[in-house]
Amino acid sequence: xxxxxxxxxxxxxxxxxxxxxxxxxxxxxxxxxxxxxxxxxxxxxxxxxxxxxxxxxxxxxxxxxxxxxxxxxxxxxxxxxxxxxxxxxxxxxxxxxxxxxxxxxxxxxxxxxxxxxxxxxxxxxxxxxxxxxxxx
Amino acid sequence: xxxxxxxxxxxxxxxxxxxxxxxxxxxxxxxxxxxxxxxxxxxxxxxxxxxxxxxxxxxxxxxxxxxxxxxxxxxxxxxxxxxxxxxxxxxxxxxxxxxxxxxxxxxxxxxxxxxxxxxxxxxxxxxxxxxxxxxxxxxxxxx
Numbered sequence: 001x002x003x004x005x006x007x008x009x010x011x012x013x014x015x016x017x018x019x020x021x022x023x024x025x026x027x028x029x030x031x032x033x034x035x036x037x038x039x040x041x042x043x044x045x046x047x048x049x050x051x052x053x054x055x056x057x058x059x060x061x062x063x064x065x066x067x068x069x070x071x072x073x074x075x076x077x078x079x080x081x082x083x084x085x086x087x088x089x090x091x092x093x094x095x096x097x098x099x100x101x102x103x104x105x106x107x108x109x110x111x112x113x114x115x116x117x118x119x120x121x122x123x124x125x126x127x128x129x130x131x132x133x134x135x136x
Numbered sequence: 137x138x139x140x141x142x143x144x145x146x147x148x149x150x151x152x153x154x155x156x157x158x159x160x161x162x163x164x165x166x167x168x169x170x171x172x173x174x175x176x177x178x179x180x181x182x183x184x185x186x187x188x189x190x191x192x193x194x195x196x197x198x199x200x201x202x203x204x205x206x207x208x209x210x211x212x213x214x215x216x217x218x219x220x221x222x223x224x225x226x227x228x229x230x231x232x233x234x235x236x237x238x239x240x241x242x243x244x245x246x247x248x249x250x251x252x253x254x255x256x257x258x259x260x261x262x263x264x265x266x267x268x269x270x271x272x273x274x275x276x277x278x279x
Contacts, residue, residue: 057215061188062173073221074220076217
């Protein structure tokens with residue numbers, strides 16, 4: 001479902017489900033203590049190497065572009081915190097929900113809570129995103 | 137000896153970077169992010185192909201590497217992006233980098249960079265802030 005000027009607070013954004021792949025783990029950066037590498041991450045106290053945060057941003061952007069369309073490129077705002085790592089082979093869902101409607105520039109800025117959710121219900125990445133819909 | 141982010145202060149800038157939004161860069165970024173949007177290679181609402189909206193998300197990495205900073209144990213902890221227009225494939229963009237926040241908590245260095253990317257006419261296309269933490273080396277870790 002795409003964003004419309006009539007979108008109501010509480011309505012859900014189209015969900016995206018992916019299986020995370022730690023593509024950076026294969027990068028040869030051992031000398032840099034690469035956090036995408038299992039052994040380095042474990043020395044720093046983490047369970048395993050991290051999936052790159054850029055991949056998480058990419059998945060969230062896919063969902064947001066699917067919802068907002070071209071307006072996201074021109075009026076989009078996005079902020080998030082990385083509270084915990086996403087790991088290789090994690091099954092994740094990218095989700096969002098309209099939190100607020102704000103009149104702006106002749107349209108309505110839809111402010112949404114957005115997050116990545118693991119199968120255990122934890123949210124390693126969460127924040128807000130918005131764009132203006134219904135501009136003349 | 138390479139600098140670390142602990143050497144940076146609020147207000148510091150790193151040299152401005154001019155880059156071409158090449159089809160190759162766009163293809164690599166789209167593949168890395170598993171993002172097959174047809175706008176990246178064909179027609180888009182703006183005419184020709186455009187880059188993934190998060191193309192410049194790794195600027196902290198790019199700028200620190202270009203300036204010989206030590207990259208060990210750097211972890212992103214948060215981002216804030218504002219988008220004002222697409223980055224057309226084939227265009228040239230200019231990006232500035234400024235340190236806007238810095239703090240230390242429990243032996244961990246936090247730094248926030250602001251990156252502003254403009255097109256050839258000087259119009260701002262993307263403004264984003266990235267906060268990263270430099271984790272202490274395991275033998276230096278304190279609680």
